[in-house]
Amino acid sequence: MAPIADALLASNPDLRSQFDNKLASDSIFANDPDARLRWLAARLPHRDAFSGVYPIRRVLAGN
Numbered sequence: 277m278a279p280i281a282d283a284l285l286a287s288n289p290d291l292r293s294q295f296d297n298k299l300a301s302d303s304i305f306a307n308d309p310d311a312r313l314r315w316l317a318a319r320l321p322h323r324d325a326f327s328g329v330y331p332i333r334r335v336l337a338g339n
Contacts, residue, residue, distance in 0.1 A: 281316040291319060 285292045298315065299306045305315070 278313070280320070281313060284316060284320065 285295060295312075295316070299312075305311050
């Protein structure tokens with residue numbers, strides 16, 4: 277994931293600026309590598325909106 281995050285930041289100056297501002301303003305975020313990767317993963321351009329969502333089948337009465 278880290279190489280993808282590095283490429284994303286290198287290719288998107290606006291996102292890089294947002295990331296740098298968050299690093300500077302949030303010390304907890306700056307010291308948590310998992311939080312930084314989650315923040316970047318949520319902003320991937322081709323992120324699957326259903327990632328981590330599990331299908332649940334609904335059972336109706338009488339079926």
